[in-house]
Amino acid sequence: MGKLKGIFPGLTVTLLVAIISFLTSSLHQSFDLLVISIVFGMLVSSLLGEKEVFLDGINAALRFFLPIGIGIYGLQLEFGGAEMKFWPIVAGVFIVAFFTTYFVSRAFGLDRTLSVLLGSGMSICGASAIVVVAPLLDSKKEDTSIALISILTVGLTGMLIYKFLPQMTGISPLKFAILSGTTLPMFGQVKVAAAALGPEVLSLAVKLKLLRISFLIFLACGVLFFMGRRKKRFYIPWFMVLFFVLAAAVNFSETVAGIRGAVEPVGRFSLATALAAIGLSIDVDSITDKGASPLLVVFLSWGIIVTMVFLILNVINV
Amino acid sequence: MFKNRLAYKLLVVFLVFALAVIAPLSLILYYDSVSMIQDIERVAFLLPEQKAIHDGFETQVIDTFVSLVFYIFILSFIASLFLSRRFLMPVRELYRGAKAIEEGVLDMRLDVKSDDELGAVTKAFNDMAAGLKEKTNALMRKDIYVNSMLDPLWVVDMDNIITDINPAFTRLLGYTIDEVIGASIFDFLDEENEKVMRTQLSKRDEGISSSYGISIISKNEGLIPVLISGAPVVENGEVVAKIGIIKDFRAEVALRDALKEEKDHSEAIMDSLVDVLVVINRDMRIIKANRAAIATAGEDITGRFCHEIFHKLPESCFIRGMDCPVKVVFETGRSYKTVHEHVEAGNVKVFHEITAFPVKSSGSEIINVVELIRDITEKKSFEDEIAQRNKELVTLNSISRMLSHSLRAEDIFNNVLEKVIDMLRMDGGGIYFLDEAGRELICRYQKGASEDFMRGVARVRVGEDIPGRVAVTGQSIVSPDILKDERVEKSILRHSGIRGLAAIPVKGKEKLMGVFYIFSFSPRIFTPEDERILDSVGEMAGMAFENIRLYEKMRELYEHQRKRRAAEQQNLLMFASLLSDTLDINTVLDSAVSAIKDTSKADFVWLLQADETGNLLLSSASQEAGAKGGMVYSRDTSSIERYSMEKRKPIVFSELVTESRFYLSEYLSGYNTACSIPVYVGNKTLGAFTLYFRGFTILPEEDIFFLQTAGNILAVSMERARLYEEVIIEKGMADAILQSIADGIMTVDTDGRVVSMNRAAKAMTGLPYALDEPVGRPCCDIFGYSPENTELRWALGECLEEAVLKRVSAREAELFTAGGRKLPIEINSAPVTDKEGKVAGVVYVLRDKSREKEMDTMKTEFVRAVSHEFRTPLSAIVGMAEMLMDGEVGRDRQREYLNTILLEGRRLSDMVSELLDVARIESGKEVFRESEIDFKAVLEDIREAFNPVILKKEMKFSTRLEEEIKGYKGDKDKIKQMLMNLVDNSLTYSDGGCAVEVNVGRHGDAVRIQVRDEGWGIPDEDMGHLGEKFYRGRHGLSTKGTGLGLSLCREIAKMHGGDLHIESAAGEGTTVTVEIPLRRKE
Structure with missing residues (x-):
């Protein structure tokens, strides 16, 4: 009972932040739930005076909700949406995006963990990829936060300016769909950007984005493998097992695919709560200590990736 | 609960800007767009497609604006974060630095990250921190100096209230800082010292520094005398405080008191001296004189010149060449002692011993000289006298030593004479010795007299002249001047120029030896001491003379004894050699x-x-x-x-x-x-x-x-x-015993070398050893002729090791002789110890166990044979009896069975009888039943007894009595038994149809009984064992018997005084001949 009393304040605040974020994100599709949760959490954390009272509850929320959210997120992975001919493109962009971001990040002097987080966010699905990969890397909360904010920023920028690309460059709707589906980090941003060119473009872009999201499974396996080699001990947390199981189940079981709609909000809320806890537990100053380097990295990487994809699309004449 | 941070202010600024600018702008754009669309719709006819686009436009605008707003919000947030960082970092640094300085960390130096106002503030902060650090360090150092002072320090304000002290204050006076700060300075002083303090403090008020001595009341020890150096503390030309440095003056006060006491004590000592003690400075003036000096001078001599007082001279004594101790001390810096001689009234010489010491300043410079003047006139006269007496004693000692260390009369007496003359400062002397008759004194040693004089006085009769009278009376004659001495009127010495004379008797233990005299050519007064010395010399000379004579006698005697001893020893040696x-x-x-x-x-x-x-x-x-x-x-x-x-x-x-x-x-x-x-x-x-x-x-x-x-x-x-x-006799017997023992006896030393080996041991080897050939060789080598003796040699070695440890041991081994024969031997070893109990060697007893083994084998064989022989008939008897008992035998066969039982039973009985006979004969318990033997009847009985066998085997059995043997007496039953055994053997060991002859006849003085057969014969290997009990031989394996028959026959032959011989060869039959003498020896 005493333990429950100890975590109550922090848990309450965390859940409140998560709820508010959840409601806010539902207002518009560009409002990414995870980013709002963490940013809002950071704001609230900075305003609170005696944070020690809430720390126990915040940490408890993080420990409880993050694994659940990650595990359930496996239901998001869908391999069969897009046509097979797009697989190489998506795979190629995934690889190029990840390694470009990673190496640019390393060139800017950022550490390996942050580089992997930025690479994950750029190559897969922004916030979700970062949130799934972060515990596997044992990354600091500050790194998780700055990676999320940086990816969000570049995604928002892309979301606003992509709609002018067809007029400026004469890019075909198909290519635009591929471009937006493979290079914009977040799902909502893809939808907003692609919707400007019509429902077909939107549909293809969404399918490509979903396919890209499914590559998270490969990324997760790769991170597990390299972390195991580094630590000389291969360990798959239970939530990753759940993640893999549900990812497989949703693709091969219609029943599971059927209940995805009911379970998916639970996963999203869990992740939101976890990120709210992260935001509540970090110090803003520690984020600013990294400087503007992460932002520069993602913008530069994004520029390189977009240019490369644009050129490749023109060359291969999809 | 909520933090108030600059970052939020900045964030609010940005958000306000974002909302205040963007929101209205967005709304204005939105509503204008909508209005414009509505106006278009109102005035223009739109196609359905155009209308659909217009209808979707609102949603699109909202989407765009919402996205834009969200984007702006996020960017604002990020911008505020980074910009605030830019602004806040320096502020945070300043805050951190200020906190550090507050906590006393003065080494703060912040990084100047920008060149703007914040950078300037950071620089100013750094300068301020450095200055503060410097000033603080300086203050701290001064504080340390003050606290490190050994001398206490106090600071009082203008109201004479103590505002500060240092730790030395507490150490000296015992008050803690809390007890002192705020208290009046006068609280620590008594009335008298307070007055002094007030006076001094008033000087401080006027800005005057001074030093003064007072006593302060300490916490525990009462008044403590101190020396205070006080000074005003001036600030901006005004006295704002008064500072006093306190010096603990207790040691100095004590020293002063001690010095005063010392000075008083020294003056008392000086005045108590009997001797004159003065202190003289470099001007030769007396600056201090003790009571004795003043009393001697009769006036106060302080300030007067020392030469004036002591030498009565107007100028310094050293100018006149006198030995001035003051000058010497001033020059050399060291103490100096001298003796001055003065002639006083009445021409009396007075001696003063002057000892001068330097008095040095603290810089080791001699500033004064202390003179101690002692009248040693009396002491000097004593010393002279002592010196003289000492000289006399030394002379007497040397004379005594000479007399006791030397036995050469010439040297002794001449030296004594010389020393005595020298000691007493005489002109000459001599020594007379009595001759052997004791009638005349002969002068043997003299000095100082002329030859002519000596010729006259060389011999003096006892009783005549001075030496003679001394010899008679035994009393000394001492005359200061013989010319005036009536006692020696008639002495010829009066004409020799001699004036002073002393003649002393030289006495031995019991009698007078001679006379010793000394003389001078001027009158000489001999003091009682001189006479005593002369008496001592006389006695010593007498004893020395006696010793010399005794020594010479002893030497003669010793020589005589030595020669005698040598002769005796030689004789004894010769005698001993002769006998040895x-x-x-x-x-x-x-x-x-x-x-x-x-x-x-x-x-x-x-x-x-x-x-x-x-x-x-x-x-x-x-x-x-x-x-x-x-x-x-x-x-x-x-x-x-x-x-x-x-x-x-x-x-x-x-x-x-x-x-x-x-x-x-x-x-x-x-x-x-x-x-x-x-x-x-x-x-x-x-x-x-x-x-x-x-x-x-x-x-x-x-x-x-x-x-x-x-x-x-x-x-x-x-x-x-x-x-x-x-x-020699015992050794001979022991050797004989040793050689005759049947067992091998071998003795070795602790190295295993053979010391002795008896005949039996040598025989065991089978080598033809000479008597002492194996002696000295290692015992293992003795048996090394055959490699098969390795085990034996190991056993010998083990026994040796055991014996060295004083343990008896036994081993069994096989000895292979040189001839290849294998002998089972038992080795018993025992240590041989000397009289001290140490092991000197080992004795081995080698017992040939072949015979025993043979006996064991034969016994085993006998038991086996007997058991076999007994078992067979017993089996038949028992078996047949059982069958009869069980009624399994038909009536027609019952008799046959019973007959067999009877025959087998008899056979068993015969065998037992045979065994018993052998035992009895061997044990000597068999009774010899002598009777006349009819050999013809015996032969017939034998034929009859063996007839069934003869018939069965179709043997050609014949008996022959070559001639009648009458009157032979023997044990008939035994003879018959013997013949029965011999015939039984022939019949048993022959095939069917062979011939067996029994002949009895005379052969010289003996009866010869011969049994010859054409049977199997006896193999060569069995020939040697015939007659041995239980021996069955090769044929025994296939026939029945106990192996006792031949043995019994031989015993019977021996009982009758005869013997048994066997001739046989395998396959050629056997002839057994028994010859027994006709007349048996008793």
């Missing part, structure tokens, strides 16, 4: 007697030995005295020899003719003196040898001692010879 040259007892005795006679120059010497009964037998004599070994005196006869033997000491009789106690042999007539020396070893008296002299002879102790020694040597030689003989 031989071990033959007779030769020893003859040599001894001869040597004794030669050495002692006796007329007759003989040696008598006592036998077991106590008779004295002649062992040796220097001339004819009866047969050697013959009895000289019986045990009941008392003789000189027996007497000395009983007393066990030499006996001498000087007049034999008067001795009636002893019987003298007829050979001893004409001898007067006899000396009998007993000869004994330990408690055993062997005899005595006696020397006989014709004349009356006195034998010195040394000669008797020599004879006694000779007797001891003789006794040892005799005993040695006897023991040697015994040892």
Whole structure:
């Protein structure tokens, strides 16, 4: 009972932040739930005076909700949406995006963990990829936060300016769909950007984005493998097992695919709560200590990736 | 609860900007767009597609604006974060630095990250921190200096209230800082010292510094005298405080008191001195004089010149060449002692001993000289006298030493004379010694007199002149001037120029030896001390003279004794050599007697030995005295020899003719003196040898001692010879025993080398060893001729090791002889220890167990054979009986069975009888039943007994009595039994149809019984064992029997005084011949 009393304040605040974020994100599709949760959490954390009272509850929320959210997120992975001919493109962009971001990040002097987080966010699905990969890397909360904010920023920028690309460059709707589906980090941003060119473009872009999201499974396996080699001990947390199981189940079981709609909000809320806890537990100053380097990295990487994809699309004449 | 941070302010600024600017702008754009669309719709006709686009436009605008707003919000947030960082970092740094300085960390230096106002503030902060650090460090150092001071310090304000002290204050006075701060300075002073303090503090108020001494009341110890150096603290020209540094003056006060006490004490000592003590400065002026100095001078001499007072001189004494100690001390810096001589009124010499010491300043410079002047006039006269006496004593000592260390009269007396003359400062002297008759004094040593004078006085008769009178009276004559001395009016010395004279008697222990005199050519007064010295010299000279004479006598005597001893030792050596040259007892005795006679120059010497009964037998004599070994005196006869033997000491009789106690042999007539020396070893008296002299002879102790020694040597030689003989005999017997033992006996030393090996051991090897050939060789090598003896050699080695550890051991091994025979042997070993118990060697006993093994084998074989022989008939008997009992046999066969049982039973009985017969015969318990034997009847009985077998085997059996043998008496049953056995053997060991002959006849004086067959014969390997009990041979395996038959026959033949011979060869039959004498020996 005493333990429950100890975590109550922090848990309450965390859940409140998560709820508010959840409601806010539902207002518009560009409002990414995870980013709002963490940013809002950071704001609230900075305003609170005696944070020690809430720390126990915040940490408890993080420990409880993050694994659940990650595990359930496996239901998001869908391999069969897009046509097979797009697989190489998506795979190629995934690889190029990840390694470009990673190496640019390393060139800017950022550490390996942050580089992997930025690479994950750029190559897969922004916030979700970062949130799934972060515990596997044992990354600091500050790194998780700055990676999320940086990816969000570049995604928002892309979301606003992509709609002018067809007029400026004469890019075909198909290519635009591929471009937006493979290079914009977040799902909502893809939808907003692609919707400007019509429902077909939107549909293809969404399918490509979903396919890209499914590559998270490969990324997760790769991170597990390299972390195991580094630590000389291969360990798959239970939530990753759940993640893999549900990812497989949703693709091969219609029943599971059927209940995805009911379970998916639970996963999203869990992740939101976890990120709210992260935001509540970090110090803003520690984020600013990294400087503007992460932002520069993602913008530069994004520029390189977009240019490369644009050129490749023109060359291969999809 | 909520933080108030600059970052949020910035964020709010941005958000306000975002909302205040963007929101209205967005709304304006939105509503204008909508209005514009509505206006278009109102005025224009739109196609359905256009309308759909227009309808979707609102949603699109909202989407765009919402996205834009969200984007702007996020960017604002990020911008605020980074910009605030830019602004906040320096502020945060300043905050951190200020906190650090507040906590006392003065080494803060912040990084100046920008060149703007924040950078300037950061720089100013850094400068401020550096300055503060410097000032603080300076203050801290000063604080440390003050606190490190050993001297206490106090600071008072203008109201004389103490505002600060240092730790030394607490250490000195005991008050803590809390007790002092805020208190008035006067609280720590008494009334008297308070006045002084007030005066001094008023000076401080006027800005004047000063030092003063007061006493402060401490917490525990009362008043403490201190020296305070006070000074005003001036700030901006005004006195704002007063500071005082306190010096603990207790040590100085104590020192001052001590010095004063010391000074008083020193002055008291100075005044108490009897001697004059003055202190003189470099000007030679007396600056301090003690009471004795003033009293001696009669006035106060302080300030006067020392030479004026002590030498009565107007100028310094050293100018006049006098030895001035003050000058010497000033010049050398060291103490100086001298003696000054003054002549005072009445021409009296006065001596003063002056000891001068430097007085040095703290810089080691000599500032004054202290003179201690002591009147030593009396002391000096004593010293002179002592010196003189000392000189005399030294002279007497040297004379005494000379007299006691030397025995050369020439040197001694000349030196004594010289020393005495020198000591007493005389002109000459001499020493007279009495001649041997004691009538005349002869001057042997003289000095200082002329030859002419000496010729006149060289000899003086006792009683004449001065030396003669001294010799008679024994009293000294001492004359300061003989010319005026009436006692020596008639002395010729009066004409020799001699004036002073002293003549002293030289006495030995009991008598006068001579006269010692000294003289001077001027009158000389001899003091009582001089006379005493002369008396001592006279006594010492007398004793020395006696010692010299005694020494010479002793030397003569010693020389004589030495020669005598040498002669005796030589004789003893010769005697001992003579006796040790031989071990033959007779030769020893003859040599001894001869040597004794030669050495002692006796007329007759003989040696008598006592036998077991106590008779004295002649062992040796220097001339004819009866047969050697013959009895000289019986045990009941008392003789000189027996007497000395009983007393066990030499006996001498000087007049034999008067001795009636002893019987003298007829050979001893004409001898007067006899000396009998007993000869004994330990408690055993062997005899005595006696020397006989014709004349009356006195034998010195040394000669008797020599004879006694000779007797001891003789006794040892005799005993040695006897023991040697015994040892030889015992050794011979031991050797004989050892060689005759059937077991092998081998002794080795601890190295395993053979010491001895008996015949049996050598025989075991099978090698033809000479008597002592194996001696000295390693025992293992002895048996090394065959590699199969390895186990044996190991066993010997193990036994040796055990024996070295004083353990008895036993081993069994197989010995392979040189001939290849294998002998099972048992090795028993035991250590051989010397008389000290140490192991000196090992004795091996090698027992050939072949015979035993053979016996065991034969016994085993016998048991087996007997068991087999018994079992067969017993089996038949028992089996048939059982069958009969069970009724399994038909009536027709019952009789047959019963017959078989009877026959087998009889056979068993015969076998048992045979066994018992053998046992009885061997044990000697068999009774010989003698009767006349009819050999014809015996032969017929035999034929009848063996007829069934003869018929069954179709043997050609014949008997023949070659001639009638009448009157032969023997044990008929035994003879028959023997014949039965022999015939049984022939029939058993022959095939069917063979011939068996039994012949009985005479052969010389014997009856010859011969049994010949054409049977199987006896193999060569069995021939050697025939007659051995239980031996069955090769054929025994296939036939029945016990192996006792032949043995029994042989025993029976032996009982009758005869023997049994067997001739046989395998396949050629056997002939057994028994020959028994017709007349048996009793």
